Amino acid sequence: MMDAITTAQAELPGGLHLPYAEHGDPAGAPLLLLHGYTDSWRSFAPMLPRLPASIRAVAPSMRGHGDAGRPDSGYRAADLAADIAGLMDALGLDSAVVLGHSMGSQVARRLAADRPGRVRGLVLVGAFATLHGNPAVRELWDGAVSTLEDPVDPAFVRAFQESTVARQVPPALLDTAVAESLKVPARIWRAALQAQMEPADAPARIEAPALLLWGDQDAIATRADQDALLAAMPRARLVVHAGAGHAPHWEEPARVAADVAAFVAGLAARA
Numbered sequence: 001m002m003d004a005i006t007t008a009q010a011e012l013p014g015g016l017h018l019p020y021a022e023h024g025d026p027a028g029a030p031l032l033l034l035h036g037y038t039d040s041w042r043s044f045a046p047m048l049p050r051l052p053a054s055i056r057a058v059a060p061s062m063r064g065h066g067d068a069g070r071p072d073s074g075y076r077a078a079d080l081a082a083d084i085a086g087l088m089d090a091l092g093l094d095s096a097v098v099l100g101h102s103m104g105s106q107v108a109r110r111l112a113a114d115r116p117g118r119v120r121g122l123v124l125v126g127a128f129a130t131l132h133g134n135p136a137v138r139e140l141w142d143g144a145v146s147t148l149e150d151p152v153d154p155a156f157v158r159a160f161q162e163s164t165v166a167r168q169v170p171p172a173l174l175d176t177a178v179a180e181s182l183k184v185p186a187r188i189w190r191a192a193l194q195a196q197m198e199p200a201d202a203p204a205r206i207e208a209p210a211l212l213l214w215g216d217q218d219a220i221a222t223r224a225d226q227d228a229l230l231a232a233m234p235r236a237r238l239v240v241h242a243g244a245g246h247a248p249h250w251e252e253p254a255r256v257a258a259d260v261a262a263f264v265a266g267l268a269a270r271a
Helices: 077-091 103-114 135-143 154-162 171-181 186-197 223-232 253-270
Strands: 006-011 017-023 029-034 055-060 096-101 119-125 210-215 236-241
Touching (some): 006 077, 029 077, 029 103, 029 253, 055 077, 077 103, 154 171
Parallel strands (some): 029 055
Antiparallel strands (some): 006 017, 017 055
């Protein structure tokens, strides 16, 4: 196991800068890890060192998040997926396994639907079929995000991040999540959440092999969401993390890393 995490920055056509973290053998099986709403690549810091060195894991901060560029627009899943395709081009990755958490799961699915040749497999963590009409997200929007102003209140951010876990996580991890979310200006809190709440068609059919990781105490993504996604992905299977909340990769990073490593190894064995 390689413990070293390195960081770098890619510049995409048009000038957008995306920082990313990398772990593992540069010649290994490529795995992209896409974080959730107001998170950054640091969302995967507990998990990256637990992945085998045979996996080349690349975790970017998506536009508007962490230390990435903050354009005025472009926060829909299609825009973020296009950014990830551009990052793959910059890194010389023709295709990869793509893991997405929460908002990142929308981006991963959009990438697989729009550019199927670039996605070897999907891992969806805390994924939802749609956030349109989701009562928890509507409450978040109506109660806070719709009227959010800069500087964003750290107490609100801490309460938001704490609401995503069902078990206690290391205080330093939560402190990092709060600090990264506080980098996101109010306008992007609004734009990114609005984009996720837009009415959506039924999930696009995706033929790529897929693994769904879901905590049964998730207060945002429901079991019905998992069933809808399974219906749209005939080569998908669901693994339930009993007792985990919306961020099982925070609560059980070793187990999630093992789930992901086994999925990537299984794809390689079938290739």
